[in-house]
Amino acid sequence: MHIDISKDALAWQKIARAYADNYLLPHEVEAELNDGVLPAEITRRNKERAIELGFTAIDVPRSHGGLELPMESQVAIWEQLGRVTNALSWCFPEAQSWMFDACSGEQLEKYILPMMRGEHKECYAITEAGPGSDISGLEATATRDGDDYVLNGEKWYVTSANLASFFWFQARLPDEDDEALFLVDQGTDGIEMIANPKFSHTYASHHPTYLFTNVRVPASQRVGKPGDGMSFTHSWFRHERLMIGARSCGAAARLIEEAMAFANERMIDGAPLSEKQAIQFMLADSVTELYASRLMTYEAARAADRGDDLKAQHSRCSMVKLYVSEMANRVADRAVQVFGGRGYMRENVAERFFRELRVDRIWEGTSEIQRLIIARSLLKRGLDGM
Ligand SMILES: Cc1cc2nc3c(=O)[nH]c(=O)nc-3n(C[C@H](O)[C@H](O)[C@H](O)COP(=O)(O)OP(=O)(O)OC[C@H]3O[C@@H](n4cnc5c(N)ncnc54)[C@H](O)[C@@H]3O)c2cc1C
Known part of the structure; x- marks a missing residue:
């Protein structure tokens, strides 16, 4: 599915896709059947490769040795990592830009820069x-x-x-x-x-x-300093809500591809399952919602890169989190249905995503809390302020 993203974001998308496909995806079932835990040498290898690729430094300012990637490129990375189940992409720590605004020099040296090097989590x-x-x-x-x-x-x-x-x-x-x-x-x-x-x-x-x-x-x-209160926690929420959108887009894309491949292979009444209109409609709804989700997620990332008004960014990140996490849950539900009984097996990607994506409607603020944030912003600032 083509949408217009920068050359830099496209390049990172390719790097992250290769990492997800070669390092993480082959170990999903093994993790699922072993309480999520992979052999230590695989986890170490995956972490080292992530550090080599620069993933621990994508949001770190250049002045501190980071890559300071635009949000658009960061979304492109997390979208690809979102294709993988069992949180295998959490094998590396992530130092984020707000930490460099928040922390003292001593705190950066003790906690944040070691995170960038993969020494702290x-x-x-x-x-x-x-x-x-x-x-x-x-x-x-x-x-x-x-x-x-x-x-x-x-x-x-x-x-x-x-x-x-x-x-x-x-x-x-x-x-x-x-x-x-x-x-x-x-x-x-x-x-x-x-x-x-x-x-x-x-x-x-x-x-x-x-x-x-x-x-x-x-x-x-x-x-931080007196009076900073929850402002850094809000920065963290904005970042995470946007990245939940990115990961949910990746998960939905994988689910659509896997369900489509299965429907093309599975023969029912002597013809591929994908010829049944009931199945086509489920795929059509999923891909349409994915298109809308990708557009809004990348646009919200570009708004951060442009430095749009912070309050408007805050409500847009909530809209992304609300819509895209709910979209991915609908897509996972349809994918399980396309797979039938096979989609209820833990070795099936649709079954795992069906369970895993549910929490994206809960953590970093539930869907109801996102709706409250969006509604309050609309009532206070009007459509033009969103
Ligand atoms: C797997 C997992 C990992 C998590 N990781 C972390 C973590 O690392 N760090 C951390 O600090 N937290 C973490 N959380 C907590 C998560 O952010 C909270 O669960 C979430 O914010 C909801 O809070 P709650 O569970 O207390 O639900 P409650 O606040 O009890 O909400 C219960 C229900 O009431 C609804 N509700 C609440 N208030 C309103 C309202 N005003 N209007 C309408 N409906 C409302 C909610 O939407 C929900 O449906 C995690 C949660 C889970 C499940």
């Missing part, structure tokens, strides 16, 4: 059981005590914490009438994993629950 401890979607109501606290902060709180769904070397921990600062992110080393006294539930997908990255009890960190681990 991060996880995000933001969500809590009580406030849930309403992150303005977070209950975790950070209290100043001399040169330290003392952190307390229970954080749910901390993705990749089982593999991470440090946490981004979001807390209220009751004494300062503020809120902030903190960088906290894994293994600091007072951090306890209190649950590690199983989820629908089969990933090596788990989503455990952590209890922080009087966790003492130097004040220099606080990110």
